Amino acid sequence: MTALTDEELFLVTTVRQFVDREVKPVVAELERANEYPEALIEHMKRIGIYGLAIPEEYGGASVSMPCYVHVTEELARGWMSLAGAMGGHTVVAKLLLAFGTEEQKRRYLPRMATGEIRATMALTEPSGGSDLQAMTTVARRDGDRYVVNGSKTWISNARRSGLIALLCKTDPAAVPRHTGMSILLVEHGPGLTVSRDLPKLGYKGVESCELSFQDYRIGLDSVLGGEEGRGFAQMMKGLETGRIQVAARALGVARAALEDSLEYAKGRESFGVPIWKHQAVGSQLADMATKLAAARQLTLAAADRFDAGQRCDMEAGMAKLFASEAAMEIALSAIRIHGGHGYSTEFSVERYFRDAPLMIVGEGTNEIQRNVIAAQLVERGVEPIQRVRPAG
Known part of the structure; x- marks a missing residue:
């Protein structure tokens, strides 16, 4: 596994201290009130957490993916919602770095690095679930603009994110269907409505919303990378980051x-x-303890492979699958050990038990992860799973 630098170790220690001193004393009250943790988010900005995926040239302080895993784990140890508040933001930053035009990078990344702009992604639709190719949100050209119509659901941080990476169809007639998809870099404005916050079992404090696009107009230069039809492949790459992040939350x-x-x-x-x-x-x-240790090794192995520049959809899927199932089992065991106290809201273990299922169904359900893993096993075989080669 990749060793962290001294600077990365200092960052992880700083986040751990932040969780122990600032988060744990207030989390129960914030969670029960379902209150957005504005003060904690501001503290996260000061630490630099929103810039961890962004290089110095754009105002951030980029760290390795293993370091990002450790930071996310520390935040989720205090309150999983805090890790969720920066998860989609990191995916969008990675998408911009990998696929964005230089103008798009300059426009968004410096403000994302400070947390002035927070970002999220919009994939899931009310009728589509994990079947992204069945989406119905469409952006049609009208002169020098797109006109967007459709809806998305379960979009985290939707009210407070200044940038939304919207996966939609720019060519509904394309065959295969995925070749007609693009990612639009969307900002709030006329025609975009955050219709409601969805009630949730856990993952309190941070909103998960429905979005409605009704004749929302945006420039043609909003396409990520400037070229239509690449959105599905771009988002699949982004989900490697997302699934490693969800595994780290678990x-x-x-x-x-x-x-x-x-x-x-x-x-x-x-x-x-x-x-x-x-x-x-x-x-x-x-x-x-054994399940946790195994889950951490799987997650860090996927993170190493990501940093090596190798395809890691299978490894990220394995990490997300195993870590989320382990978290659910460990949370239930915690309730058993605490006995009656484990069922009481005066103890934190009931919150862990409510938060854990999100990682099982979020960022692609575990049933989808199994499909991804099986398909990759057929294509790649078993032997390369643990092989990590340097990029290039």
Whole structure:
């Protein structure tokens, strides 16, 4: 695994201290109120978290993908919603760097690096789910503009993001269908409505919204990279980042559940001894720690492969699949260990249990991940899974 630089280690330590000092004391109150964590977001801006995917030439402080995994894990350890508040932003930054025109990079990246502009992506539609090729949102040319009509759903940070990477059809008649898709760099304006915030089991504080486009007009230069028909391939590459990020969020939730369980098991006694000494509890702790360690290794392996410039949709899918399922299992084990207290909102473990399912269904459901992994196994075989070669 790639070792972090001294600067990266300092960053991870800074984020860990921020979580312990600023997040944990207030998270229960913010979560119960379903309140947007404005003060915590401002602190994240000052730390530089919104610029972690952006090079210095555009005002950021780019870090390795393994470092990004550790930072995301630390944030999610405090509150998964904080990691969600910067997840889509990072994907859009990576999309701009990989595919954007120089004008698009100069226009957005410096303000994204400071958090002045926060970004999100809009893929999912009310009737389409994970079937992106079935989308119905269309951008039709009208002179020197596109006119966009359609709707998107489950868009995180939709109200507060100044930039939306919108995947839509610019050629609905294209065959194959994916060749008619483009990403438009969309900003709020007439014709774009954030219709409602969706009620959620967990992932509180950060909004997930429905978007409606009704004759929304935008310039032809809004196409990511300046060329139509490349949006599907671009977004699939972006989702490699997104799935590694979701896996890292799962690591944070799982780690928080394990840490709380270990502390509880050391302090709680039954039959005259700490409950961790009872085999039923000790075995659960051992299994929780083992699952977490395995999930972290899978996630860091995918991150290394990403930084090596290699295709990692299978590896990112594996990491997201395993880490999210592990987080759900570990969160349930935490409730078992806490007993009745685990069912109480006075303890954080019930929040972990509500937050964990998002990683199972978000950024492509785990059923989709299994399809991706199976297809790649057929194409690539088993042996190359762990091989990482330098870029170029």
